[in-house]
Each structure stands twice: as C-alpha cells, then as structure tokens.
Amino acid sequence: MDTGPEAPKVNKWLIALIWIILLAGTTFIFEGLLKKINNPNQTLTVSINSNGEKEVVLKRNRYGHYVVAGKINNVDVTFLLDTGATLVSIPEHIASELKLRKGAAFQTETANGRSQSYITRLDSVTIGDIVITNVPGSISTGMEFDEILLGMSFLKHLNMTQQGKILILSLPN
Numbered sequence: 001m002d003t004g005p006e007a008p009k010v011n012k013w014l015i016a017l018i019w020i021i022l023l024a025g026t027t028f029i030f031e032g033l034l035k036k037i038n039n040p041n042q043t044l045t046v047s048i049n050s051n052g053e054k055e056v057v058l059k060r061n062r063y064g065h066y067v068v069a070g071k072i073n074n075v076d077v078t079f080l081l082d083t084g085a086t087l088v089s090i091p092e093h094i095a096s097e098l099k100l101r102k103g104a105a106f107q108t109e110t111a112n113g114r115s116q117s118y119i120t121r122l123d124s125v126t127i128g129d130i131v132i133t134n135v136p137g138s139i140s141t142g143m144e145f146d147e148i149l150l151g152m153s154f155l156k157h158l159n160m161t162q163q164g165k166i167l168i169l170s171l172p173n
Contacts, residue, residue, distance in 0.1 A: 039078060041068040046128040053159070053170040056128040060165040067147065071126040072098055078147045079127070081167070085151030087136055088125060091143035095120065102139055115142030125154050130171045132157050 040059040049055045058066045058081075066081040072090070075098055082089075089108075090100065103119035122135040127150075136153040143149075161168045 039067040039069065041066070044068070044128040049170055051170075051173070053173055054129050055168055055170040056130055058167045058169065060167070066167050068127055068150075070128075070150075071124070072148070073123045074126075079150040080147040081155070082149040082151055083155060085149045087138045087151045087153045088122060089117070089138050089140045089143065089149040089151055090120070091145065091148070092139055092141050094146065094148060095139040100137075100139060106138075108138070108140065108142075110140075110142060112142055115140055117141065125150075127169065130158065130169065 040061055045057040047055050047057075056068075058068055061067055068079050068081070070077055070079050072088075077094065077098075090098070095102075100120045100122075103121075105116060105118050108115045108117045117138040117140045120137045120139050122137045124131055124133050125135045126132075132154055155169075157171070159170045159172055161170075
C-alpha cells in the first residue's frame with residue numbers, strides 16, 4: 001500500500017471519477033424513465049382489427065394525455081393528441097427543423113392566450129402504420145414545448161375508441 005504524498009491525490013481523483021460516472025448513469029436512467037412516463041407510446045402496437053382496418057393502440061400517460069411518437073413528412077416527431085385543436089399545430093422551432101413553409105398568418109386563441117400562427121400543408125402525418133397525406137396544419141409562434149398538437153385535421157380521418165386508459169385509433173377502409 002502506497003502511503004506517499006501522491007496517494008491522497010490519486011484517491012481523490014478516483015473518488016471524483018467514480019461519483020461522476022455514478023451521477024451520469026443515474027441521470028441517463030432517470031431521463032429514460034421520465035420519457036417513458038410522459039410518452040408510454042414510443043413503441044406502438046399496430047394491428048388489423050376484425051373489420052380489416054389498421055389499428056394503433058395508445059396508452060394514456062400518468063398526466064391523462066395521449067402522447068405518441070410519429071412522423072411528419074417522414075421525420076420523427078412527438079405528438080400530443082388534442083381533439084380541441086382544429087389543425088395539427090406545430091411549434092415554430094419544430095416547423096423550422098421540418099423546413100415547413102409559412103402561409104397566410106392568422107390569430108389563434110389558446111389556453112395560453114392569443115398567438116400568431118401560419119397556415120401550412122403537411123405532405124404526410126404518420127402514427128404507426130396509419131398515414132394521412134396532404135394534412136392542413138399550422139405553425140404556431142406561441143408554443144414553446146417540444147410536442148406537436150395532433151388536431152382534428154388529422155384525427156377526423158380516424159375512428160377513435162377509448163376504453164379506460166387506452167385509446168384505439170383505426171383507419172376506416
């Protein structure tokens with residue numbers, strides 16, 4: 001056992017390194033758990049129901065919302081289902097990443113107050129195997145979160161059945 005003057009310095013650095021590794025590992029684990037709590041639908045159950053319709057089963061998150069991984073124009077996004085939203089509403093910072101074009105401006109009234117929005121058109125919106133093309137949307141300047149509100153311009157094409165904490169979306173034939 002080394003008891004020279006260098007031994008305490010090495011021990012301090014080793015202990016610090018172990019703590020850093022433990023904190024990074026713990027952060028990684030909890031970040032994954034929080035994502036799963038917020039979005040239990042990162043991996044979807046897709047099937048064909050008895051009517052021959054494509055069907056996606058969604059679980060409600062602990063906050064009572066249906067959050068789901070999907071795609072806009074073949075780019076991965078996260079949706080928050082919102083039957084109170086007329087359009088698929090995309091935060092401006094996400095619309096910029098998706099390279100969406102702003103159309104005519106209009107005022108929107110949201111839970112957070114009045115906001116400026118712009119009409120846009122989405123080539124495709126996808127959840128699991130359900131794909132709807134040419135979907136009207138809006139680019140919203142007042143939305144600061146990282147989820148897209150999946151509104152009725154998409155949802156109106158689907159049958160929706162809620163059973164407890166489960167929502168079944170199906171695409172009619």
